Amino acid sequence: MTSGSARTETVGDLGEFPLISLITRNLTLPPAVSVGPGDDCAAFLINGSALTTTDMLIEGIHFRKSWSSPAEVGHKAVAVNLADVEAMGGTPVAMVISLGMPADLPLTWVKEFMTGVREEAERGQVALVGGDMTAARDISISVTVIGETGGRTPILRSGARPGDVVAVCGRLGWAAAGLAALLRGFRSPRAAVDSQRAPQVPYGAGRQAADAGASAMIDVSDGLLADLGHIAAASGVTIDLDPARFTIADPVQAVAAALNADPLKFVLTGGEDHAMAATFAPGTVPDGWDVVGQVHEPDDENGVGVLVDGAHWEGDQGWTHFRS
């Protein structure tokens, strides 16, 4: 029971079913979706094979309410999943979202979060078709996206071949530079800080790469070296990156200069930007993609893995959870 009008309305004040109504209000469903939210399951058509991916974001681990607006968290929760569908060369179709929330969470947080979710879903062209809602101590968000391959063959991590080139599309190092700035108490450069809060996925680049015949692809979530390491391991190859081929963006340069850091470190090891990295036969790299390296047979000296200018990169490869 609320005691007066001055108190902020919370999730607990509204209750579960009105909250679900609020979240699903005025949803537009595309023709492929025959059953949207409100039944035991959603139902929709899939063209080709189904693709699926899921990500969980936890308050205090993946975001902080004091750093990210609710809308930014919503954008991020959707974008990280759409990037995975993109990285298979697929097309997103449907999305479900589960939300765990403390009862004292202001209702405005949920409303603004859902605005971010819906805006990103619109950008990536995916339909919100269902979800779940529960009480929780920390805000806990789980998004699953189901996509389709259509007429394309899914692009796996295991298809890179010696002689291929490595190319990237999208932002690299922006989120890491933004995080470094935030950790020092800065709120600029704005573009880098915004990238940390909500990635700018290069929607369409994955399908473009698939159409161009990409041999392997991944989205850069943990850092370029770490994620290309997954391609190298799955394909049994060595990838050699040429640092001179990277265009280092102005906001990344600015943060590196302010913190007296190497901007290449942000580019090579920074995660959370969700750029696409792929391998192609030489001469088949599509417009908008930058060639940054080569795929080789693993030699006796270096084995399977990722090199930078022919040598092992010193320092962190990227981010893992539960690091000892």
Next chain:
Amino acid sequence: MTSGSARTETVGDLGEFPLISLITRNLTLPPAVSVGPGDDCAAFLINGSALTTTDMLIEGIHFRKSWSSPAEVGHKAVAVNLADVEAMGGTPVAMVISLGMPADLPLTWVKEFMTGVREEAERGQVALVGGDMTAARDISISVTVIGETGGRTPILRSGARPGDVVAVCGRLGWAAAGLAALLRGFRSPRAAVDSQRAPQVPYGAGRQAADAGASAMIDVSDGLLADLGHIAAASGVTIDLDPARFTIADPVQAVAAALNADPLKFVLTGGEDHAMAATFAPGTVPDGWDVVGQVHEPDDENGVGVLVDGAHWEGDQGWTHFRS
């Protein structure tokens, strides 16, 4: 770093990637799944329309480590989703699971949880194809199941028609009786307590109902009155239940007698058993289903909703989150 052999090995000791390897080890994938865990997305074939549903379980809200074994939590996390696919008359195909865990969680908890997940997936015939793992303060579990309609029309909540009968298949009141027993500090009757910890979904009953031409169906997660209320609302009908038609199971009788409670209350309002409730044209109810009520045109007096013996049931209808 561990200091010696006496210390329990934790999630944090092992680290993210070895933990993923442990969880995905020796997975058997059916022919419909072309890409399993380990790439950006899983890929699999869908026959007919895709169906999807998701549920989130949070430690301290949906389960307590002191009450439920890790395997029971695993069973429950999978079963609640499979029941939703069942309630559409669908067939499960693929499942993704996200796990948020504190770094000090013993590794044995995760191993036993995954044993429960895999056993329930085997029972319900669904393939684990991917997931996510992250640090979290409380154990946070999100499962999404993708199913297929095959040659069947999905059975919605909105199809009940005046003149239909209402029938149920599966356990009713067992989990609620088990919870009541646990709350009083009892650990028996074992069958009821076990039902509270992990539901026994009547796998196959939903497809059986769809084949028999069920007009509407739902799985009983919040309580029979509450869930039939969803069918009544979606279909614009009144459902009248006949209390004399319910067979009250021995464990439910035993708990009711011990606590001096009305066993019918457990049957009508107890959730978490994930029985199936459906409506059928008279004479089409399949074997193994019990007729417990009738569907009527809503009259001026009672309107759309659920009655028990022609009257409104006094008291709680079931469970909602964030109740004020």
